[in-house]
Amino acid sequence: MTASxxxxxxxxxxxxxxxxxxxEGGSRPCESKRxxxxxVASLVGKVPNLAGLTRTCEVFRxxxxxxxxxxxxxxxxFSSISVTAEQWMPLLEVPEADLGHWMVQKRAEGYRLxxxxxxxxxxxxxEFAFPSKSVLLLGREREGIPLELxxxxxxxxxxxxxxxxxxxxxxxxxxxxLYEYSRQxxxxxxxxxx
Ligand code: SAH
Numbered sequence: 376m377t378a379s380x381x382x383x384x385x386x387x388x389x390x391x392x393x394x395x396x397x398x399e400g401g402s403r404p405c406e407s408k409r410x411x412x413x414x415v416a417s418l419v420g421k422v423p424n425l426a427g428l429t430r431t432c433e434v435f436r437x438x439x440x441x442x443x444x445x446x447x448x449x450x451x452x453f454s455s456i457s458v459t460a461e462q463w464m465p466l467l468e469v470p471e472a473d474l475g476h477w478m479v480q481k482r483a484e485g486y487r488l489x490x491x492x493x494x495x496x497x498x499x500x501x502e503f504a505f506p507s508k509s510v511l512l513l514g515r516e517r518e519g520i521p522l523e524l525x526x527x528x529x530x531x532x533x534x535x536x537x538x539x540x541x542x543x544x545x546x547x548x549x550x551x552x553l554y555e556y557s558r559q560x561x562x563x564x565x566x567x568x569x
Pocket of ligand 1: 491492493512513514515516517518519520532533534535536541542543544545546548
């Protein structure tokens with residue numbers, strides 16, 4: 376069975392030196408294949424959010440995380456939150472000014488461009504079927520995704536909310552979306568096997 380966050384119990388997770396292990400970026404073996412999702416955090420500005428997203432991406436074996444400036448990983452606050460995730464996670468530097476061009480290029484490579492955002496046209500996350508090659512764009516902490524980038528997207532997905540506060544924190548939003556993507560991918564793999 377493919378190793379996965381959804382199928383490994385506590386004991387299995389600690390036993391990561393199995394025969395099929397892939398050694399990546401150092402001596403730590405990793406059992407599972409990278410997923411097809413690239414998370415884009417180039418609009419995210421705050422160090423705790425970026426460090427948290429790096430950790431979440433590592434935990435879910437995202438294909439890559441795009442940030443606007445790689446130097447952020449040298450910040451001691453970043454390290455204290457990321458707990459070495461940047462050493463295991465492929466990080467891409469995509470400055471905000473290049474984001475539109477970069478996203479269009481990714482679409483040409485077969486990715487669907489998906490914004491995680493509250494818009495009038497958004498699909499609710501539980502109703503959205505993620506393509507395996509997904510580029511997931513997160514918005515700025517205060518202003519969200521700017522109009523010119525929203526116009527480039529194939530879809531926008533929204534996490535349903537029940538409370539009075541207008542929006543979720545951007546790292547929390549990215550984590551929920553990444554979890555849902557991973558859950559769907561795992562369900563598809565299981566369906567293929569049965
Ligand atoms: N647009 C928000 C502020 C941005 S919140 C407002 O008007 O108050 C920062 C980012 O978190 C958003 O751009 C989006 O990427 C994500 N986000 C927050 N809440 C969300 C939700 N309920 N669904 C989808 N994304 C959300």
